[in-house]
Amino acid sequence: MNETPLLNLITDFVNDFRQPAILWQALVIVACLALSWLLVRQLREFLHQRAEAAVVPATPETLQRTDSFIRILTPVLAAMLLGIAQHFLAKFQSVNLLSIAIPLCTSMALVRFGFYVLRRIFARHGDISPTMLLLEKIFTVVVWAGMALYITGLWPELHVFLxxxxxxxxxxxxxxxxxxxxxxxxxxxxxxxxxxxxxLDERLMKMPGLHTSLRVVMSRMGRAVLILVSVLVSLSLVGIDLTVLSVFGGAFGVALGFGLQKIAANFVSGFIILLDRSLTIGDMITVGQFTGKVTQINTRYTVLLGADGVESIVPNEMLISGGVQNMSLSNRMIWLGVPVSLGYETDLDVIFPLLEAATAKVPRVSQSKPPSATLVRFGADGLDVQIGFWIADPENGTGGVKSNVNRAIWRTLQEHKVSVPFPQRELRIVGTPPAPLAGAAEGESAPSGTQP
Incomplete structure (x- = not known):
């Protein structure tokens, strides 16, 4: 009868269970796991205390990253301790149980490391999508299946079969x-x-000495170079001749000239926007029918967050070829005006300073450039007046500050008994109306179509 690696593994386990040495192996495994857990726990408490005692408090993302590192370190440390124990125990007894425990701890460390890397790439903000969960499940199945083949000794046979x-x-x-x-x-x-x-992206974004646009450009270019190098290295490891890529490069150029012009234009426009620094993240802009705060500048599009919370995706080519109103390019202060209609009997010399003082007390209204009241026109129903003021944070929207200014103006007008005109219409009848019929005056009417 031919013995297989799986049969040998089962035979070794049966023989180990007949000997008291199996108890020593189990005791060593429990001790190594407990020791690794205690050491990692002490390290976690030390890192958290150090983060809390730092001059700059650690962010929740940093603490979460530390916990993820600790979760990876636990099985790694356990595998190292088990390996040391196996080295010494192998001189006195069989260590088949330890030979299985070490790959299991290694697999656990590999699975946790894979989860950490995948979530750092695809779930940086904590949003775990169903696709992300599927990738994690596939990775887990692959790792544990490979480890099972390795432990049972079936891996060489599977490799020969493939x-x-x-x-x-x-x-x-x-x-x-x-x-x-x-x-x-x-x-x-x-x-x-x-x-x-x-x-690299996270480190560049935390460098205060660099301009925001320059940080984004360096991040995009660095990521593109890393991906390109990884593809070339992987193709070389596989054994593919890199000169073959010249053929694909020519085909890609033809496809780019015919069908991918818009995508290429948006890609190049994104780098132009970042390099000339005409737009930066945080600017309040208006392009076409879209108005909002720039939250992302990607290689193909730019994301604008409107005051109503709606995000607009604007192609980068549109920002280059069309006109763009940037409210915070060189000066973040913008001017706003609130129209008011006053009665003709109002003393403007008295009410104007009161309206300006009331507007200046509203939050977000600039104090460096005081508000001003101006007479716009003599309207049909009253005096059309405009209260102008400046704000320094257009990214927070204009609807709220306008509402507060209108309320301050209304309270001022109420306190000083200033009337606000409203349209009134009078109906005048020219000439004498005809006298009513006698029957109609007495409330009687003859039915139509009947004979008396």
């Missing part, structure tokens, strides 16, 4: 094992490159 399956690609033949190896290499390097790009 090598025997050949797929024809033109004049060459490629095994399924080579295809899977290439796919895994490309996927791993791409994920690592995207993780490095995310870390």
């Amino acid at each position: 090598e025997s399956i050949v797929v024809p690609l033109g004049r060459n033949k490629v095994s399924v094992a080579a295809i899977l190896q290439a796919a895994v290499s490309v996927a791993v390097l791409l994920v690592l490159a995207m993780w490095a790009g995310t870390s």
Whole structure:
């Protein structure tokens, strides 16, 4: 009877359970797990105390990142302790149970590390989508399946079986094992490159010495370079000749000239916007029918957050080719006006200073440039007056401050008994109306179509 690795594993376990050495292995496993948990717990408390005692308090994201690191460190430390214990116990007894416990801890560390990397890339703001959960499940299944094959000793047999399956690609033949190896290499390097790009992006965004647009440009270019290098390295590891990419480059250029002109234009426009610094994140702009605060400048589009909470996605080409009103390009202060109608009997020399003083007390109204009241025109029903004022935070909207100014004006007019005119219409009848009929005057009327 031919013995298989799985059968040998089962036989070794049966023999170990007949000996008291299995108890020592179980005791060592429990001790290593408990020791790793205690050490990691002490490290976690130390890091949290250090973060709380820092001059700049740690953000919740930093604390969450620390906890994620601790969760990865726990199985790693347990695997290291088990490896040390296995090295010493192997001189005196069998260590089959430890040989299984170490790969299990390693798999747990690998799964947690994969979760950490995936969430850092695709769920930076804490929003975990169903696609993200699916990726985590697939990664978990792959890791544990691979570890099960490794423990049972079936991995070499599976590799030989996959090598025997050949797929024809033109004049060459490629095994399924080579295809899977290439796919895994490309996927791993791409994920690592995207993780490095995310870390670079966060570090650049926290550098106060650089302009916001320059930080975004460096972040985009750094991420693109990392992804490009990872793709080239992965293709080289697989064995693909990089000179073949020249053919694909020519085809891509033709496709770009015919069908991807708009995408390329938006991509280039995004870098132009960032480099010339005409728009930065936080600016309040108006482009076409869209008005809002710039929250994102991506490679293809720019996101505007309106005062009503609606986000507008504006193509970058539209920001380059069309006119844009930037309310905070060189000076963040903007002027607003509130119209008011006053009665003709109002003394403007008295009421104007009162309205200006009331407007100046409204929050968000600039004190460096005081409000001013002006007579616009002599209206049909009253005097048309406008109260003008300046604000320094247009990104917070204008509806709220206008409402507060109107309320302050209304209270001032009520306190000083100033009338606000409203349209009145009089109906005049020219000439003498005809006298009513006698029957109609007495409330009688003859029915139509009847004979008396």
